[in-house]
Amino acid sequence: MTCTNQQVKKLMKNMNIFTQEQAADKAAMNVKTARRYLKNKKLPSELKRSHDWQNKPDIFADVWQEIKNLISNAPGLQAKTIFIYLQNKYNGRFKEGHLRTLQRRFKTWRALEGKNKSVIFCQNHIPGIQSQSDYTNMNDLMITIDGQHFKHLLFHFVLVFSRWEAVSICYEESFESLSEGYEYAVWLLGKIAPDHRTDNLTAATKKFGSSRAFTEKWLKVMNHYGVTPSRNNPGESQENGSVEKSNDLFKIAVDQLLMLRGSRDFKNLAEYEEFLQQVQSSRNSSRKEELALEILKLKELPNDKWSTPKIFPVRVSPSSTIQIDSIPYSVPSRLISFTLMAHIFYNKIKLYYGQKCLQEMPKSQGADGINYRHIIDSLIRKPGAFANYQYRESLFPRLCFRQAYDDLISNSKSRGVKQYLEILQLAKMHGEQQVAAGLELLFEQKITPIPEKIKLLLDLPVAVPCIKIEQPQLAAYDQLLCKELAA
Numbered sequence: 095m096t097c098t099n100q101q102v103k104k105l106m107k108n109m110n111i112f113t114q115e116q117a118a119d120k121a122a123m124n125v126k127t128a129r130r131y132l133k134n135k136k137l138p139s140e141l142k143r144s145h146d147w148q149n150k151p152d153i154f155a156d157v158w159q160e161i162k163n164l165i166s167n168a169p170g171l172q173a174k175t176i177f178i179y180l181q182n183k184y185n186g187r188f189k190e191g192h193l194r195t196l197q198r199r200f201k202t203w204r205a206l207e208g209k210n211k212s213v214i215f216c217q218n219h220i221p222g223i224q225s226q227s228d229y230t231n232m233n234d235l236m237i238t239i240d241g242q243h244f245k246h247l248l249f250h251f252v253l254v255f256s257r258w259e260a261v262s263i264c265y266e267e268s269f270e271s272l273s274e275g276y277e278y279a280v281w282l283l284g285k286i287a288p289d290h291r292t293d294n295l296t297a298a299t300k301k302f303g304s305s306r307a308f309t310e311k312w313l314k315v316m317n318h319y320g321v322t323p324s325r326n327n328p329g330e331s332q333e334n335g336s337v338e339k340s341n342d343l344f345k346i347a348v349d350q351l352l353m354l355r356g357s358r359d360f361k362n363l364a365e366y367e368e369f370l371q372q373v374q375s376s377r378n379s380s381r382k383e384e385l386a387l388e389i390l391k392l393k394e395l396p397n398d399k400w401s402t403p404k405i406f407p408v409r410v411s412p413s414s415t416i417q418i419d420s421i422p423y424s425v426p427s428r429l430i431s432f433t434l435m436a437h438i439f440y441n442k443i444k445l446y447y448g449q450k451c452l453q454e455m456p457k458s459q460g461a462d463g464i465n466y467r468h469i470i471d472s473l474i475r476k477p478g479a480f481a482n483y484q485y486r487e488s489l490f491p492r493l494c495f496r497q498a499y500d501d502l503i504s505n506s507k508s509r510g511v512k513q514y515l516e517i518l519q520l521a522k523m524h525g526e527q528q529v530a531a532g533l534e535l536l537f538e539q540k541i542t543p544i545p546e547k548i549k550l551l552l553d554l555p556v557a558v559p560c561i562k563i564e565q566p567q568l569a570a571y572d573q574l575l576c577k578e579l580a581a
Contacts, residue, residue, distance in 0.1 A: 286395055
């Protein structure tokens with residue numbers, strides 16, 4: 095009779111109170127069985143023999159060395175692949191029912207002789223040390239805005255210790271979405287962790303030799319907030335595991351609430367953003383105790399946001415330029431002698447007069463910001479100023495314009511300058527792309543690119559002729575009708 099460990103334990107307990115027969119009866123076992131357990135003083139699990147024999151012959155015994163050679167050279171091979179290989183090589187010998195046997199042999203081999211695997215070391219997270227961020231694709235949730243599939247990503251920010259999180263909608267993994275998402279999250283939190291970790295996304299890192307390094311722009315954001323940037327090693331996503339796991343959990347929470355809502359369609363983007371904020375707030379409400387502990391360890395935010403523009407006045411010089419960080423920028427000549435307010439962002443500049451934005455331009459990275467459109471009309475009237483103009487190189491917006499200039503002055507220097515300036519004026523009036531296309535066509539045909547030739551190639555609006563339609567005389571129709579009847 096086979097007994098359980100519980101029965102034997104009950105037998106031993108009752109032996110202190112009852113006779114052997116009574117104790118065996120209360121343990122629901124035969125007296126002879128009870129005597130055997132009392133004599134051995136072992137539990138049934140200790141008496142059980144390990145299964146070290148085979149009931150059936152090993153069908154893979156004579157090919158196992160061949161199999162071992164295959165999986166030793168390529169540990170990634172699966173049992174199914176090897177099994178198909180064996181079926182093809184040994185026609186008819188191995189049946190489909192043998193696959194499960196081979197899979198068990200594979201598992202045993204990997205346990206006894208297989209390659210060591212990478213170990214994941216669970217970390218003790220210390221409050222107030224690190225935040226992490228990542229992107230998660232939301233397209234598979236099939237969210238729609240006014241009936242149209244809304245393809246988008248979420249920027250996801252997480253505090254490692256308390257798991258407090260913030261999300262914002264974006265459309266690509268760009269520096270803009272990274273910096274804006276990070277800034278939104280830390281100002282919503284009101285504090286900042288001294289270390290922030292990302293993966294090796296191109297928005298924050300660039301290739302540097304055999305590794306990657308942080309971009310200058312991302313370092314500027316981190317320096318503004320006094321934060322040390324860090325990144326996980328390529329292919330080691332578990333090093334950014336807190337936000338990676340939160341990505342999945344947040345998407346599951348959104349999916350569940352969408353099912354509860356009964357619809358995945360939203361009237362507009364604002365309604366969807368409000369829905370995401372509700373999910374975010376609901377998940378953060380369960381982390382208040384951990385956040386209260388962590389918030390005491392976090393750093394204070396700086397006085398202003400990194401994206402907040404620097405504002406200062408600039409005066410337009412007689413050359414129709416302003417100076418910002420020692421770099422000249424041109425403006426329309428009507429603003430000469432006016433004082434404008436320059437709003438300097440990290441990637442652009444906005445010029446205001448009063449409350450009106452007059453001009454927006456990209457922030458120059460080292461080169462000047464002279465735009466030929468602002469000064470070409472004045473240069474047409476003063477072509478002699480072109481030869482020694484301080485920013486003359488900025489008046490060649492493309493290589494084909496420089497080629498046109500060289501071609502024109504090779505024929506006549508004084509007339510060539512005037513002709514080139516006329517070409518620039520055509521580019522201002524009718525589009526740089528169209529003029530450039532015309533220049534390229536003339537070069538292919540080996541024709542000197544004079545303005546008259548370019549005008550013929552431009553898609554200029556055709557003057558609409560004035561057509562006068564006189565009122566017809568009805569008597570003429572009567573005459574035609576009479577002739578038809580007579581005929």
